[in-house]
Amino acid sequence: MIIPVILCGGSGTRLWPLSRRDFAKQHVPILGGGSPFQRTLTRVSGQAPFARPLVVTGAGGRFMAAEQAAAAGVAVDLLIEPEPRDTLPAIAAAVEWSMRRDPDAVLLVLPSDHLIADTAGFVATAERAATTAAAGDLVAFGLAPTTPATGYGYIRPGALLPSGGRRIAAFVEKPDAARAAALIAEGCLWNGGMFCFSARAAHAEIAALAPEAAAAAAAALDGATDDLGALRLGPAFAAAPKISFDYGVMEKTASAAVIEADFGWSDIGDWRELWAQSPKDESGVALEGDAVALDCRDSYLRSDGRLVCAIGVEGLAVVDTPDAVLVAPLDRAQEIKGLVTALTAGGRREATEPARVHRPWGWYQTMDLGDRFRVKRIQVAPGKKLSLQKHHHRAEHWVVVRGTAEVTRDDEVILLRENESVFLPLGCVHRLANPGKIPVEIIEVQTGAYLEEDDILRFEDDFGRG
């Protein structure tokens, strides 16, 4: 059995405005289906060699990870990093966690922000990697290069091993284009950050080559606590060095092996790459959502709801979201990072927060904003409740449009069915809960002179928020 270890930390803005600081690329639904994280999960679920996945995630992304795993119907173990420390500490913690359960377990470390076209090929590669890993080696997946990419590290394969795969002769840092072409001609492979090893072998190598990380991982597991069904690593985790697994272990160990992998891997690193991975018509136009192209070529048009129309454009990305629209040539997609940095510096909320804000209990989205009012749509998951709270500057009207809500208002507890409403005067202590089996959705109309999120005084919270 192979335990998939899904790395789900990190955030990214290269698919802005779809991905944002607070809504990472791996969680963005793409290609008309699930998110890359969900696709990573389902790829290793419900079939032979794979055991229940272990998801390693940051504190910020934990509820999103749990929600998307549940939506994909995949049961997972969840390990929460108290703070982000790069891949070595994350993997060290996963290895320590596995060692304490089964030292002979084989772990398959997978980033969650990539696409893989050929699932069967992926599974077959994972099985070959597991065989090599069982012999005690630390195996990297060497991805068959498709272009002389300058954005990845390369692996130079060495001697053939009896267990399959090859010893790694060298890791090569991100090259320039000419060097990349030369590396490919020599038979070098891309390093996609996917690894396979036994818990025992990885544990020994981490202890030998990165003892601080090993100690921090062990202490973090010792101090780990249950956190709403997930395992939150102890504060000792913060002592681990911020370093990648490649640099801290793979490049130093004598047991580094590589398995050649060719299963249609893509890191969807920007809009150009997402366009390349999308189904396209004969003019090279990819449409997602309610988009219409008239005489366009080689373009990516995406709508999150509105009607998006393009006439006669070529090589363009047009991305519509509820609060921001991006228009940029596909071959200048790398400049989005600079745009987002500038927007962030300008204090633009759209740069960092998604229009739909996910919370441990569900999500909310502002649908209308006027002079002294704000309208939100709020969804609360079954069994969840918001904090007991009050506001100093606003009153709220709640109309239930789906499901059944339990509303606490000062000393009353009111059960509200679909099509019923309640008024929460300024200063009242209130709470919204979903006692039912389906999500509850309400329309909230706030009125007052100050309508920002920070006008909240919390008395009790299921999620430990102050």
Added chain:
Amino acid sequence: MIIPVILCGGSGTRLWPLSRRDFAKQHVPILGGGSPFQRTLTRVSGQAPFARPLVVTGAGGRFMAAEQAAAAGVAVDLLIEPEPRDTLPAIAAAVEWSMRRDPDAVLLVLPSDHLIADTAGFVATAERAATTAAAGDLVAFGLAPTTPATGYGYIRPGALLPSGGRRIAAFVEKPDAARAAALIAEGCLWNGGMFCFSARAAHAEIAALAPEAAAAAAAALDGATDDLGALRLGPAFAAAPKISFDYGVMEKTASAAVIEADFGWSDIGDWRELWAQSPKDESGVALEGDAVALDCRDSYLRSDGRLVCAIGVEGLAVVDTPDAVLVAPLDRAQEIKGLVTALTAGGRREATEPARVHRPWGWYQTMDLGDRFRVKRIQVAPGKKLSLQKHHHRAEHWVVVRGTAEVTRDDEVILLRENESVFLPLGCVHRLANPGKIPVEIIEVQTGAYLEEDDILRFEDDFGRG
């Protein structure tokens, strides 16, 4: 005194998605200010030679015309055409209306969907035209051509008149580009559809050259009725031939004169023209609303609320509205007509109706739409009320977020202040009114299985709707 006759019929889709079948170009706010209709009104208001304007509008646009005139602070007389019949019948009705008040009145006929940069130059030209008109001639404005445009008719000036201006030697139909250049070299002028004449002279010429139109106009005035403060022409208006004033009168009369006009006229016929008229930065980029351009050139970016970002585009129009986004090269702006035709054929509401739907009492806009609910923002003008109505398939919650509303619910009449709400169960007979002095704004949450506009049974209506 000159009576401005503002022609405000017609609709246009060439500025889609900003203008729509139900929201004509002349009513679209542009260039960071009022609409072309409002600019036309203020250009002839509050200064010396101009009397109170007469606005001729269709039944569909009458409330919008009245609302925008009021918002611009211009008192007008309003003549409603029961159905659209091109410019000759509209002008004939205005002439008949004036004849009955003051046969010596000088009328200045102005389309309302154009821009004029130089107001002082426009006023001076109008005064020259009025002098020629007072001598009994029918005067067309001959606009100084700026490009060999193929979209306008041309006027060839002839002999100089003692009253100023020149006799018209010939009207030339829309030419091709080569012919247009030749016409300009010969001294021909654009025909912009602006005319000046005395009521008496025009009345006589229309009677002589277009007797059916003259008779229909007279009968329509005889049968005209007061309609909420406007004058609605009688049904006889429909007997007028559908024909332009140029073709039916100006090209035939012996009294046709032309005044050369040069005051920065533009018909803002498409996005390219609006871009040309807009203030631009040194890269030729025009921004309206919340738009950000990074390394763009010669482009027009417009936001109606969302953040619109463009990177590295050239010669592009990006137009964002609440329900539709357009991306098209400025030099292919003329293809928008075809796009809108196709969308209309596909039954797309966005092709014809604006997101904000104007009604005689104010406006509404859908802000959120879910599985069994819809959220609208509704504004009711002071003193106005909606029809007394009921719905078979939906209940409604109203929350007042601004002003004071008077709500009729079956046998009750309830006064709702800001921050108060009311529930209207399915099937109840209800009405929303604004008894106050400022607009009332409410958030309406509809719930039910069918939430379209046609689920309405009206019992009483201030605006004669069934």
